[in-house]
Amino acid sequence: MEKTQTQTKSLFRLLFFTIFLHNIHPITTLTPAISPSKPPTSAPSTTAPSKLDPKQLRALQSLNIPTTKDPCSNPPSLHNAIRCDTAKPFRHLLSLHLINCSDDVSLSITALKLLSTLQDLQFIDCPVAPVAFPLELVSNIKTFTCINSLKKLSGVWLSKLENVTDLTVIDVPIKASGPVIVVAHLNKANKVVMSRTNLTGGLPGKSWNANVSHIDLSGNHLKGKIPISMTELENLVHLNLSSNQLTGELPSTMGDLIELRNLSVSSNSLSGPIPESLKSIPSLISLDLSSNQFNGSIPSFLGKMKGLKHLNLEKNNFQGVLPFNESFIKKLEVFKIGDNTNLCYNRTTLSSKLKLGIAPCDKNGFPLSPPAQSPSSDDEGDEDDSSSEDSTSDKSGGHHGPNKVVLGVAIALSSIVFLIIFLILLSRRCA
Ligand SMILES: *[C@@H]1O[C@H](CO)[C@@H](O)[C@H](O)[C@H]1NC(C)=O
Ligand SMILES: *[C@@H]1O[C@H](CO)[C@@H](O)[C@H](O)[C@H]1NC(C)=O
Ligand SMILES: *[C@@H]1O[C@H](CO)[C@@H](O)[C@H](O)[C@H]1NC(C)=O
Ligand SMILES: *[C@@H]1O[C@H](CO)[C@@H](O)[C@H](O)[C@H]1NC(C)=O
Numbered sequence: 001m002e003k004t005q006t007q008t009k010s011l012f013r014l015l016f017f018t019i020f021l022h023n024i025h026p027i028t029t030l031t032p033a034i035s036p037s038k039p040p041t042s043a044p045s046t047t048a049p050s051k052l053d054p055k056q057l058r059a060l061q062s063l064n065i066p067t068t069k070d071p072c073s074n075p076p077s078l079h080n081a082i083r084c085d086t087a088k089p090f091r092h093l094l095s096l097h098l099i100n101c102s103d104d105v106s107l108s109i110t111a112l113k114l115l116s117t118l119q120d121l122q123f124i125d126c127p128v129a130p131v132a133f134p135l136e137l138v139s140n141i142k143t144f145t146c147i148n149s150l151k152k153l154s155g156v157w158l159s160k161l162e163n164v165t166d167l168t169v170i171d172v173p174i175k176a177s178g179p180v181i182v183v184a185h186l187n188k189a190n191k192v193v194m195s196r197t198n199l200t201g202g203l204p205g206k207s208w209n210a211n212v213s214h215i216d217l218s219g220n221h222l223k224g225k226i227p228i229s230m231t232e233l234e235n236l237v238h239l240n241l242s243s244n245q246l247t248g249e250l251p252s253t254m255g256d257l258i259e260l261r262n263l264s265v266s267s268n269s270l271s272g273p274i275p276e277s278l279k280s281i282p283s284l285i286s287l288d289l290s291s292n293q294f295n296g297s298i299p300s301f302l303g304k305m306k307g308l309k310h311l312n313l314e315k316n317n318f319q320g321v322l323p324f325n326e327s328f329i330k331k332l333e334v335f336k337i338g339d340n341t342n343l344c345y346n347r348t349t350l351s352s353k354l355k356l357g358i359a360p361c362d363k364n365g366f367p368l369s370p371p372a373q374s375p376s377s378d379d380e381g382d383e384d385d386s387s388s389e390d391s392t393s394d395k396s397g398g399h400h401g402p403n404k405v406v407l408g409v410a411i412a413l414s415s416i417v418f419l420i421i422f423l424i425l426l427s428r429r430c431a
């Protein structure tokens, strides 16, 4: 028992890491299960590829990262995809992913200096203590990812990654007076994700790289308005500002973000109408305005957006008649409009079976009653209920067809089988 537990534990603590090297050779990549006896996949005619720079190998070892003699051709774990180039005399590290580190991994400046050829450095579930990165490494890094790792980061530290194009920090507190400290220095950043980092302050407006395509500042404590200048970021594809404390209205120029595909501002304190200009965003696939205080009527142009798949407008103060028809609603993968007390749906165009979570309208377009959620909706005579839906409800009205009996027996039998298997497994484990 004791032994199995420690084994499982050390298995879980296995450090998976991936090393990509300069001038990746496409043929030697991603062989799913590499057996050590087999030589590496034949490289085209030339001599055998050289090994990793011994200095870099020693640096990896000094960081307590499990590795082999030549991590290029011998991956340190089954799950690694290791790719090597044929550079002479030695190859160099381009990419290092530290995932699920064990506790004894520790960063040192000397080792990191030797690893400063890295362009892609990722820490995922790797709670090692952070250190200052040597300047060479800092200026080389293009992709930096830190998810639930390195304990904490400072805005000033992140702002030194001046050549970074892709920055992702999730579930790590960032100490800074606002995201602008970081954003204003990353002139090449196309993707900026700082999510659940306890950032305070306001949203940067003008300091973004004009080419930025992906901004996710969700799950922070950002206050104030969405700056109008953010709508000048015409390459923006994903914008996620959900779960902050933003106030004010969506800028009326929101529709200038013509590349936008995903927009979420859910769980803030935003108010006002859905801007008319949104209709000029042809590519929008996901719009989440839920849990705010948006008001006004829901514009009918949303129902004409061909690419829309995800529409969440719940928990707001929208009012009036829902302008969508059934075919639009059914086409969506996600559609939520509940918890808008002054919003209602037209009973002659939409069935109550859609369970929209809002009340039907009276003839003046006001909600008739609280949203009908009771199954006893027989009084709404305009829809003839297909009995298949209703017979599943708990009314034990006697028509249990033979199919249902068979199904019941099958379920009971399979549960018993599962229980037996479970008990056997349990007794083996405890033996
Ligand atoms: C890290 O380990 C946990 C188990 O401790 C496992 O569930 C998870 O998938 C691992 N993560 C990665 C990226 O391998
Ligand atoms: C990083 O950017 C600076 C200017 O911002 C430039 O001088 C330097 O060469 C860049 N470094 C690399 C490795 O691209
Ligand atoms: C953010 O702050 C809260 C409350 O102080 C804390 O519970 C949470 O763990 C912090 N989040 C991170 C990513 O540090
Ligand atoms: C934006 O990207 C284009 C090419 O996609 C490039 O020519 C231009 O220099 C970039 N501008 C900035 C500010 O990064």
Ligand SMILES: *[C@@H]1O[C@H](CO)[C@@H](O)[C@H](O)[C@H]1NC(C)=O
Pocket (backbone or CB within 6 Å): 195, 218, 219, 238, 239, 240, 241, 242, 243, 262, 263, 264, 286, 288
């Ligand atoms: C926005 O971020 C939240 C929280 O991080 C996440 O749950 C949601 O899926 C994201 N939405 C989009 C459209 O990216």
Ligand SMILES: *[C@@H]1O[C@H](CO)[C@@H](O)[C@H](O)[C@H]1NC(C)=O
Pocket (backbone or CB within 6 Å): 238, 261, 262, 285, 286, 309, 310
């Ligand atoms: C954008 O929205 C689509 C549809 O909901 C979703 O599948 C996709 O993961 C989202 N992308 C991002 C980056 O959030």
Ligand SMILES: *[C@@H]1O[C@H](CO)[C@@H](O)[C@H](O)[C@H]1NC(C)=O
Pocket (backbone or CB within 6 Å): 271, 272, 295, 296, 297
């Ligand atoms: C929306 O709310 C604002 C106050 O937040 C109010 O001034 C405005 O008249 C409301 N609009 C509608 C259409 O109810």
Ligand SMILES: *[C@@H]1O[C@H](CO)[C@@H](O)[C@H](O)[C@H]1NC(C)=O
Pocket (backbone or CB within 6 Å): 303, 304, 325, 326, 327, 328
């Ligand atoms: C539903 O509405 C869309 C536009 O809002 C329209 O193109 C489509 O023809 C309508 N479908 C039906 C069945 O009325």
Ligand SMILES: *[C@@H]1O[C@H](CO)[C@@H](O)[C@H](O)[C@H]1NC(C)=O
Pocket (backbone or CB within 6 Å): 321, 346, 347, 348, 349, 361, 362, 363, 364, 365, 366
């Ligand atoms: C509901 O739809 C019908 C048919 O399109 C229309 O005549 C009626 O005015 C609508 N009712 C409301 C309250 O909008």
